[in-house]
Amino acid sequence: MANIFRRSHLPSVLVLSLFFGTTLVVSRFSLGQFHPFTYVALRLLIATVLALLWTWLRYHRLPRGRSIWIHGSIVGLFATAAPMLTFVTALQYQSSGVTALFVTLTPISAMIYAHFRLPDDRMTIRKVVGALVSFAGVGLLLATGETGLGETHWEGFALVLVGVAASGFGIVHLRKYLSTAESLDITAVRLAAAALVAVPLAWIVDGFDLSRVQWSGVIAVTYAVLPGALFGFLLYSFLVARFGPSKATQMEYIVPVVTVVIGAIFLHEQVSLIVIAGMASVFTGIAIATWRKSIVPRGGNE
Numbered sequence: 001m002a003n004i005f006r007r008s009h010l011p012s013v014l015v016l017s018l019f020f021g022t023t024l025v026v027s028r029f030s031l032g033q034f035h036p037f038t039y040v041a042l043r044l045l046i047a048t049v050l051a052l053l054w055t056w057l058r059y060h061r062l063p064r065g066r067s068i069w070i071h072g073s074i075v076g077l078f079a080t081a082a083p084m085l086t087f088v089t090a091l092q093y094q095s096s097g098v099t100a101l102f103v104t105l106t107p108i109s110a111m112i113y114a115h116f117r118l119p120d121d122r123m124t125i126r127k128v129v130g131a132l133v134s135f136a137g138v139g140l141l142l143a144t145g146e147t148g149l150g151e152t153h154w155e156g157f158a159l160v161l162v163g164v165a166a167s168g169f170g171i172v173h174l175r176k177y178l179s180t181a182e183s184l185d186i187t188a189v190r191l192a193a194a195a196l197v198a199v200p201l202a203w204i205v206d207g208f209d210l211s212r213v214q215w216s217g218v219i220a221v222t223y224a225v226l227p228g229a230l231f232g233f234l235l236y237s238f239l240v241a242r243f244g245p246s247k248a249t250q251m252e253y254i255v256p257v258v259t260v261v262i263g264a265i266f267l268h269e270q271v272s273l274i275v276i277a278g279m280a281s282v283f284t285g286i287a288i289a290t291w292r293k294s295i296v297p298r299g300g301n302e
Contacts, residue, residue, distance in 0.1 A: 007228040009243040009250070012235055017251040019235075021258025023228030024100055026220045028091040028267060033217035036089040038209060041202035043221055044084070044195040051188035053231075063185040071177040072186055076193025079170020080233070085198060086163035093156030095148025095269035097260035098141065102160040104252040104282045108134050109168025111289060117172050121244075130289025137281025146274045148263075171248070174240050183238040190233065250290065253283055 030039050055062060064068065083103075090099050108131045114121040145152030178186050200210055240248040257277055263269040 002017045009239060011248040011253045012239045012242040012243075013247070014254065016232060016235055016239070017254035017258055019227040019232040020251065021100065021255040022204050022262055023224050023232070024087070024091070024096040024259045025206065025257075025262045025267060026223050026228070027088050028096045028099075028263070030217055030220040031088070031091055033212045033214060034110070035202070035206035035209060036092065036220075037085065037198065037202040038206045039221070039224075040084045040088050041195070041198040041208070042210075043224045044081070044191055044198050044228055046189070046221070046225045047233075048191040048195045048226070051184070051191050051234075055184050055188045058184065059182075063182075063189050068181055068185050068189055071173065072181075072189030073193035075170045075174045075178065075186070076190035077170070077197060080190050081194035082166035082170075082195040083163040084194065085201070086159040086166075090156040090159040090163075091155035091245065093147060093149075093159075096263040096267065097269055097271065098146065098148040098275060099156070099160055100256040100259035101141070101165075101275065101279055101282060102138060102157070103164060104169070104256055104279075104286065105134060105138060105161075105164045105214065106167050107250070107252055107286055108289065109164050110171045111173040113168050117176055126291065127289045130285045130287070130291075132285070133288060134282045134285025137283075137285065140274060140278045140281065144274050146272060146278070148270050148275060150270060150274070171240060174237065176242060178237075179241045181241070183241060184236055186241075187230070187234040190237075191229065228254040250286075253286060256282075257269075258272075 027039065034042070052062060063072070087099060087103065090102075111121075111123065111131065115123040140146075142157055145154070147153055147156060174186065199208075199296055236248060260269075260271055260275070260279075264271050
């Protein structure tokens with residue numbers, strides 16, 4: 001089974017799409033029982049403890065080395081804490097499906113940063129055209145105010161775009177400085193760094209209030225901690241390090257589909273023609289931008 005994931009990026013992309021897509025729906029459900037910051041902080045805190053324990057049991061040590069802690073912390077801040085806090089907070093104002101559609105701009109964000117930071121991943125005319133087409137899809141939602149909830153809240157749009165910008169930077173930073181690091185070490189450090197940011201924020205903003213939490217909320221957080229954080233980030237770190245950020249972000253094609261379908265079934269979110277048109281435009285743009293296979297080092301060459 002492990003060899004299947006090592007030979008091709010597609011199995012990892014499919015599994016991650018399922019993990020992250022369903023986690024967005026679970027997160028929006030959880031906001032009925034948690035403040036967004038408290039939900040994120042609790043999720044990150046538990047995932048951090050589990051990741052460090054897993055690292056200790058497997059390697060008989062904690063993550064070590066100046067590079068892993070410095071660069072892993074930067075990845076944790078930009079690619080974990082900032083996106084999770086902004087995306088989950090945005091779910092108060094828009095559906096999980098619309099949020100997922102905005103998150104699909106992550107490959108474009110990473111592509112722009114990669115042009116300036118990765119010498120083997122420069123922008124081309126094709127990538128620029130793809131980026132413009134993708135932004136046009138999101139621009140359609142912005143112009144119409146479509147949130148998937150029957151009302152317009154611009155706060156959600158702004159929050160997700162901030163998270164996408166931060167996430168793209170973190171993805172490229174991971175690729176540039178941690179491509180040879182152990183995936184488990186990267187995951188443990190990025191979760192720890194993110195938790196160190198999220199927990200104090202939750203305490204300041206909400207006092208870490210758990211008075212509304214029911215058993216359904218406990219189950220939701222457990223799901224978000226395991227597939228949505230620990231296993232998801234571990235697999236994502238492996239995917240970026242082995243196959244590169246361009247292939248890693250291909251999951252953005254599938255995440256919105258998973259989220260829209262699951263959100264419509266379980267949370268009765270609206271799936272309008274505008275959402276479908278925006279999704280088609282974003283997918284087309286990403287397809288144009290990532291049409292060619294890039295050559296990236298991974299211990300051999302891919």
